[in-house]
Amino acid sequence: MAILALATLQRQVVVVGLLLVPVLAVVCWARLSPISYRRLLADPLWRRRTGRAVRKQWPLIAEACGLSRRTPRVALALVTPPLGVIGPSERVVVPTLRGMSWAGHQLTLRPALLLGQTIGDVEEATERLRLAVAAHRVRVAPDEDQISCRIICRFGDVLAEPFATPLPEADHLPLTRVCLGRTEDEQPWTVDLRVSTLTAGASGAGKGSVMWSLMVELAPAAHAGLVQIHGIDLKGGMELGLGRPLFTRYADDPGTAVRLLEDAVEECERRARGMVGVAREHVPSVEAPLVLVLIDELASLVAYLPDRDLLRRAEVALARLCSIGRAPGYFVFGFLQDPRKETLKARHLFQQTIALRLRDREEVAMVLGDGAISAGAAAHRIPRSTPGVGFALDDAGRLVRVRAGFVDDHAIREIAHRYPAAAQIPVEPLEVDPARPPRSRSPRSRNSEAA
């Protein structure tokens, strides 16, 4: 009897042991190597479960999100399978799911649009779809043919954690594109250097990280003399002052800033004249470097200056530089908090724009264009807790969610020490007649401009 009980106990121990070993192995794996555990086991299982649920629930999701239609039975031959019978003469039809694929934490759905349905209809349902599938973000991307679209659902936020911009080696000399951080697709975020670029973001949105990531990337080329960075900081140099040696020319008061801009226009025009009949596109060299005019808080220069003459001259020079600078290799990189037209009349002259956290939908449309929010670029919903996150619109009209790398004060000092600009050219301040008081903008003229 006792032997029998012992044998039973032994068998039970073996069974429990056999069950426990894999569980313990998985727990140990998850603890000892969480990255491989997630990549090889947890994430594939989660993708499988989520994908199945979305596929199974798709008809209900599409219906609840407003993508269905009630159709007379007679039209059924034209449309996709019915969701249910409403009455003797009507049925609900939804777009069929033609395909579904995963890339990391991104699920792409390919719906077959119903007859008469547009890509815009699907875009309008973006926010409802996001909540229905519990995704962090959903965007609708038209296919190349512009007659079908993909619904791209992203689960989790790969840009939630901040990261530092790496300091470059001396032989890192980018002259066409610069890397400012990472994209949502976990790719390097690069922007075109040869396009005037506007970055807008509310206070604390992280404009500094876009600006300094750009400076860090360009520092070796500025040191080698292939690029000149002309800096304007009318906050008294509070932002750019820390990296002063990186700038070939620098201004932190209105008179000097306007002179710097006008000098740049003059040089740009001279270079353009020299190129006539020789070349259509400028190739940067030490003799004729690419010139980047970097302006922090652009509004201080073109909207808030109390001296009306200076303000008008700044506006004219900025517009001129943005419009003629491309071929001769002169570009403006401007940063500002308030993107309204009253603040920046030349807004449309910036072909590449970046929207960090903004205050409302109107501001998003001003920076990224009217269709940006329905395409998923809700910059006004970026939380305060993720400075440096934003949406970038390149000159080809592509919108991408990005995060700029962070550059701390120590890194700025280090880069300024390692790669000072090849030359430092002082700017002659404008001669302001002390007898003439600055002409302030009258309330009347302000009103007429705003109108």
Ligand SMILES: Nc1ncnc2c1ncn2[C@@H]1O[C@H](COP(=O)(O)OP(=O)(O)OP(=O)(O)O)[C@@H](O)[C@H]1O
């Ligand atoms: N990419 C980033 N990653 C992590 N933290 C960041 C990033 N960018 C900025 N921060 C932090 O967010 C805060 C605000 O950033 P920043 O000063 O660049 O904002 P801003 O848009 O320039 O604001 P303002 O217009 O008021 O100067 C800073 O304390 C900075 O440490």
